Amino acid sequence: MSILVVGSVAFDSIETPHGVVDHCLGGAATHFALAASYFTKVRVIAVVGEDFTPEHEAVFTRRGIDTQGIERAKGLSFHWTGSYMGNLDEAKTLGTDLNVFETFEPKIPAAYADSEYLFLANIDPVLQGRVRSQMPNVRMVCGDTMNYWIADHGANLAKVLRELDVLLINDGEARMLAGERNLVLASEKVLAMGPKALVVKHGEYGATAFFSKHSFNGSGATSRPFRAPALPLSEVVDPTGAGDSFAGGFYGYLASQPELTPEVFRTAMFYGGVMGSFAVERFGTERLQGVTRQEIDERFKLFLEISHLDHTRA
Amino acid sequence: MSILVVGSVAFDSIETPHGVVDHCLGGAATHFALAASYFTKVRVIAVVGEDFTPEHEAVFTRRGIDTQGIERAKGLSFHWTGSYMGNLDEAKTLGTDLNVFETFEPKIPAAYADSEYLFLANIDPVLQGRVRSQMPNVRMVCGDTMNYWIADHGANLAKVLRELDVLLINDGEARMLAGERNLVLASEKVLAMGPKALVVKHGEYGATAFFSKHSFNGSGATSRPFRAPALPLSEVVDPTGAGDSFAGGFYGYLASQPELTPEVFRTAMFYGGVMGSFAVERFGTERLQGVTRQEIDERFKLFLEISHLDHTRA
Numbered sequence: 001m002s003i004l005v006v007g008s009v010a011f012d013s014i015e016t017p018h019g020v021v022d023h024c025l026g027g028a029a030t031h032f033a034l035a036a037s038y039f040t041k042v043r044v045i046a047v048v049g050e051d052f053t054p055e056h057e058a059v060f061t062r063r064g065i066d067t068q069g070i071e072r073a074k075g076l077s078f079h080w081t082g083s084y085m086g087n088l089d090e091a092k093t094l095g096t097d098l099n100v101f102e103t104f105e106p107k108i109p110a111a112y113a114d115s116e117y118l119f120l121a122n123i124d125p126v127l128q129g130r131v132r133s134q135m136p137n138v139r140m141v142c143g144d145t146m147n148y149w150i151a152d153h154g155a156n157l158a159k160v161l162r163e164l165d166v167l168l169i170n171d172g173e174a175r176m177l178a179g180e181r182n183l184v185l186a187s188e189k190v191l192a193m194g195p196k197a198l199v200v201k202h203g204e205y206g207a208t209a210f211f212s213k214h215s216f217n218g219s220g221a222t223s224r225p226f227r228a229p230a231l232p233l234s235e236v237v238d239p240t241g242a243g244d245s246f247a248g249g250f251y252g253y254l255a256s257q258p259e260l261t262p263e264v265f266r267t268a269m270f271y272g273g274v275m276g277s278f279a280v281e282r283f284g285t286e287r288l289q290g291v292t293r294q295e296i297d298e299r300f301k302l303f304l305e306i307s308h309l310d311h312t313r314a
Numbered sequence: 315m316s317i318l319v320v321g322s323v324a325f326d327s328i329e330t331p332h333g334v335v336d337h338c339l340g341g342a343a344t345h346f347a348l349a350a351s352y353f354t355k356v357r358v359i360a361v362v363g364e365d366f367t368p369e370h371e372a373v374f375t376r377r378g379i380d381t382q383g384i385e386r387a388k389g390l391s392f393h394w395t396g397s398y399m400g401n402l403d404e405a406k407t408l409g410t411d412l413n414v415f416e417t418f419e420p421k422i423p424a425a426y427a428d429s430e431y432l433f434l435a436n437i438d439p440v441l442q443g444r445v446r447s448q449m450p451n452v453r454m455v456c457g458d459t460m461n462y463w464i465a466d467h468g469a470n471l472a473k474v475l476r477e478l479d480v481l482l483i484n485d486g487e488a489r490m491l492a493g494e495r496n497l498v499l500a501s502e503k504v505l506a507m508g509p510k511a512l513v514v515k516h517g518e519y520g521a522t523a524f525f526s527k528h529s530f531n532g533s534g535a536t537s538r539p540f541r542a543p544a545l546p547l548s549e550v551v552d553p554t555g556a557g558d559s560f561a562g563g564f565y566g567y568l569a570s571q572p573e574l575t576p577e578v579f580r581t582a583m584f585y586g587g588v589m590g591s592f593a594v595e596r597f598g599t600e601r602l603q604g605v606t607r608q609e610i611d612e613r614f615k616l617f618l619e620i621s622h623l624d625h626t627r628a
Contacts, residue, residue, distance in 0.1 A: 232541075307540070
């Protein structure tokens, strides 16, 4: 089934201990779409500038991603500059040039109207809300946000949260959103804001899902939390997009399944970790463009091996 | 089979957001012994002062722990004062009164000589080494250390590390010992120092075991890492001794099994998490004194539920 994702398609200039790249293709929607494309059909809503070339578009189309909804505008694409020189766990933003994103008005192509799964990647909650309201009949809505929107756009974000089935954020964001340091208490506060499930990403330590006491989308998912591992990696070349790739693997797998059961949700968290682990192996989206389904399946088995008492029975 | 543990039996004065306790029974060997006592026989080597009463001893003997090796000396027992007011993840040490520990010369009672498992809890590596050399024929040696010994007693610690089958430390200690931030690279450096396995405790995020490429004690354990979860807790009353309790659950389970297989090692990591999760529910050793085997078994099942795709087949 199809996922519609709205978010940034952008260029990133990144510095990590492994090197420097200038204006490589990036953006939350790009990482998400590439990761999800290994599981299901993906359609993208975004805006790019005149610097977005047919070669850039081919990165999407080669993976079968529908680019009809990528609007071309005069000017330059969104450009992010960041450094991980001090700490691979957290990017230091050196520059954010919104460019064409500043006046973006998301428009949904008629051909996207039957999308069953909606992903609101990390952009202005006002834009997230506009897309959500144009897709009233989707089966599921999943979304992301970041510290900037939590701190200064709380009212707009609150409206989006009320409409979410699953919110995927990291530890710091969950604690900030809840104003609570304890992760279990923070998750209860965040779930009270609307989402039926909260997936908290812990970077190199994996991710934890917390579930609302309300039945989750009719799935009968339990209210117990669930923890999925991350793969211990000896080399992280570029952490940019790891969270979006996690979301893409998670939601892509979920959307590929006929029914949302607790086991499907758990398995989706493992696939999230799998795609996140690939994303950081190379700069930008390089690894996500070239990974094979066989490599994904092998790494999924590796995730079972490193986390299950007897993985042969998992 | 019997575990011999050498380490501190002490009094702790602790301040956490949940309250204050003065001179409650604590110490690494105490937490370790109580946690391990639910799985196997435990014998303690330590020194206490005149403030250690029959009531304190009864905490051990009620759990069947052998206290013959707890030496009585003139003066006061080791006393630690710490605060978790700023951060539940890390204790701020306000005072360390070594007292009778300052001149401790560990002596091993004849009745302990047939102990098959040795645990060197976090004390001066010189003392760890002296106990190790008096127990040349044990089946397995497992140990702990801390930043203080890593920073200022490196040469003595290096000798102990060469003798270890398993080293259990936390993230910060592993990174400090290796002088390397990446956990996989740090684990390789630590394993090169001697231990055949390294268990790194991540606090609320669980623990990861890394294995040396050399066969692990003839067990055939794989060289893949293994990650065990921690239970997400809405309330941590007192984190003191969580790591020692993890070690007790881990090593206690391991020593209770006839053979060390990879699955036994993995399961032991889960029992480590289980005992750690109990330890922090109350101040001092209160919870570890009163937990029941049934509660332990139920929590183990809960750990499977929160980490396995299909826990009914685990």
